[in-house]
Amino acid sequence: MNLDKDYFLNKYNLMLPHTEVVEAMPSLTKGTALDLGCGGGRNSLYLAQQGFTVDAWDHSENSIQKLDSICVNESIDSITTRVVDLNNLDFSGQYDVIISTVVFMFLTPKSIPHLIGNMQKSTKKGGYNLIVSAMDTEDYPCNLDFFTFTFKPRELSSYYDSWTIKKYNEDTGLLHKTDEHGNRIKLRFATLLAQKN
Numbered sequence: 001m002n003l004d005k006d007y008f009l010n011k012y013n014l015m016l017p018h019t020e021v022v023e024a025m026p027s028l029t030k031g032t033a034l035d036l037g038c039g040g041g042r043n044s045l046y047l048a049q050q051g052f053t054v055d056a057w058d059h060s061e062n063s064i065q066k067l068d069s070i071c072v073n074e075s076i077d078s079i080t081t082r083v084v085d086l087n088n089l090d091f092s093g094q095y096d097v098i099i100s101t102v103v104f105m106f107l108t109p110k111s112i113p114h115l116i117g118n119m120q121k122s123t124k125k126g127g128y129n130l131i132v133s134a135m136d137t138e139d140y141p142c143n144l145d146f147f148t149f150t151f152k153p154r155e156l157s158s159y160y161d162s163w164t165i166k167k168y169n170e171d172t173g174l175l176h177k178t179d180e181h182g183n184r185i186k187l188r189f190a191t192l193l194a195q196k197n
Contacts (some may be wrong), residue, residue, distance in 0.1 A: 001049055001076065008045050012070055017046035018101040020132050024193050025050055027166060028128055031096035036119070037086060037103030041067035041079070048078045052097070057084045087111040093122045097130065102189075104133035105147040112149060116159050123196045128166075131156060135170060135188040142187055144177070156190040167193040 005022065008014040021043050033052040035044045040063050044056035056079050058064055064081045071079050087108050098119045104112060119129050136142040136150035157168050169191050174184040 001074070005046060005049070007049075008042065008070070014040050014042045014045070014070075017043050018132065020101060020130060020191055020193070021046060021099060024097075024128070024130055024167075027193070027195075028097050029126070031124075032094070034093065034095045034098040034119075034122070036098065036100040036115075037106075038067065038081075039063050041070060043099060043101060044079050045070065045076070047097075047099075048076055052078070054079045055082065055093075055095075056080070057082045057086075057089075059083065059085050086115060089115065089118065091118050091122060094124050095122055095127060096124055097128045098123055099130040101130070101132040102134070104131065104151070105149050107149050109149045113159075120159075120163075120196070125196055127196050129160070129163075129192070129194050129196075131190070131192045133190055134175075135190050137170070137188050140172060140186060140188045144185070146177075151190045156192050160192060160194040163194040163196055165192065165194045167191065 005017055009016055030051040033047045034055045036057055038044045038056035038058045041056055044054045047054045056067060061083050064083050068081055123129060134142060134147060134150050137153055142150045170188050172186055173189045174186055177185050179185055
């Protein structure tokens with residue numbers, strides 16, 4: 001398999017893998033991965049390039065079909081896809097890493113504790129969870145009606161009190177969406193990489 005992280009961008013016009021997934025890679029043990037809210041598969045394909053066997057789940061049948069098509073075209077057999085509703089999902093397994101980047105803000109608030117609980121119980125001891133999601137803070141309030149959920153300060157990290165938090169920040173970032181003046185919208189994002197004890 002081609003190991004160039006730009007390969008799927010150049011050939012299929014996919015976004016690059018999320019920078020947090022790329023930066024976390026040296027910490028991760030190669031094995032099984034679950035990509036929750038995989039979209040077009042940018043992170044799933046990157047994980048497969050790095051030697052992971054990947055379960056890639058998303059609510060969009062169209063996105064899953066596109067990812068399946070890429071896997072067929074590239075003879076990738078290490079990615080298994082599934083159409084799921086993350087708002088109403090119960091799952092179990094034993095994964096070395098579970099990721100969900102810029103997905104939680106499109107879910108219902110009541111689904112978040114259950115989803116994180118499933119992620120935690122389905123992670124092997126010594127395995128990792130990586131989550132990146134938008135926040136609503138006093139200095140950068142989120143008034144976007146297309147986001148159904150945002151984390152409050154320290155909320156995401158509090159779910160992982162019993163884990164070893166390898167990275168946590170609430171830094172600002174830019175959305176691809178723009179405001180009425182054409183400027184990209186700036187928000188805080190909760191970014192967490194935690195290892196199960």
